[in-house]
Amino acid sequence: EPEVTQTPSHQVTQMGQEVILRCVPISNHLYFYWYRQILGQKVEFLVSFYNNEISEKSEIFDDQFSVERPDGSNFTLKIRSTKLEDSAMYFCASSLDRALLNFGDGTRLSIL
Amino acid sequence: KNEVEQSPQNLTAQEGEFITINCSYSVGISALHWLQQHPGGGIVSLFMLSSGKKKHGRLIATINIQEKHSSLHITASHPRDSAVYICAVDFNDMRFGAGTRLTVKP
Numbered sequence: 001e002p003e004v005t006q007t008p009s010h011q012v013t014q015m016g017q018e019v020i021l022r023c024v025p026i027s028n029h030l031y032f033y034w035y036r037q038i039l040g041q042k043v044e045f046l047v048s049f050y051n052n053e054i055s056e057k058s059e060i061f062d063d064q065f066s067v068e069r070p071d072g073s074n075f076t077l078k079i080r081s082t083k084l085e086d087s088a089m090y091f092c093a094s095s096l097d098r099a100l101l102n103f104g105d106g107t108r109l110s111i112l
Numbered sequence: 113k114n115e116v117e118q119s120p121q122n123l124t125a126q127e128g129e130f131i132t133i134n135c136s137y138s139v140g141i142s143a144l145h146w147l148q149q150h151p152g153g154g155i156v157s158l159f160m161l162s163s164g165k166k167k168h169g170r171l172i173a174t175i176n177i178q179e180k181h182s183s184l185h186i187t188a189s190h191p192r193d194s195a196v197y198i199c200a201v202d203f204n205d206m207r208f209g210a211g212t213r214l215t216v217k218p
Binding site for chain 2: 002033035037042043044047048056057058080089093098099101102103105106
């Protein structure tokens with residue numbers, strides 16, 4: 001069964017560095033999403049992406065963040081100048097029709 | 113202000129019991145999602161609802177748009193149903209509830 005793949009599973013980065021989290025959505029899906037979950041807290045929406053552009057973004061998704069679909073298969077989340085509070089599990093999801101979402105297993109980001 | 117409230121926060125049941133998890137929201141929405149988060153952290157989408165009722169196996173989800181309320185029911189619960197169940201609403205973006213941690217004991 002097709003699945004959403006995220007790499008790496010765990011990323012450790014020094015504060016102030018840039019990180020790129022990678023996702024391969026299901027191939028025929030049209031809608032792409034990033035979410036984060038800080039340890040012990042609820043899931044938070046970051047951004048949705050459709051037709052090669054951001055369709056919605058939350059207040060969290062400020063200038064520190066950017067998304068890209070560089071080659072038609074990958075969907076990346078870039079976090080510039082990371083802060084301690086960026087430590088979280090980041091989930092990518094894709095959907096064919098904005099109905100059911102298919103989530104990746106997540107990337108645990110640890111900022112030191 | 114939490115726009116999505118779930119109850120209960122924690123729920124322990126014996127195998128075979130009928131489970132109900134509730135979700136109330138305060139904003140006008142286009143759809144509501146029920147998600148399951150496994151102990152390992154992975155998230156699975158169970159239902160998306162915009163009206164009425166949906167059923168998949170032992171899971172049933174209902175929504176009352178006028179009352180801004182949804183319920184997730186599990187019939188004949190099993191220990192493998194133990195997980196965190198999350199309600200999320202499609203507003204301008206997606207707003208998540210804090211989740212209900214379900215433990216089903218054999």
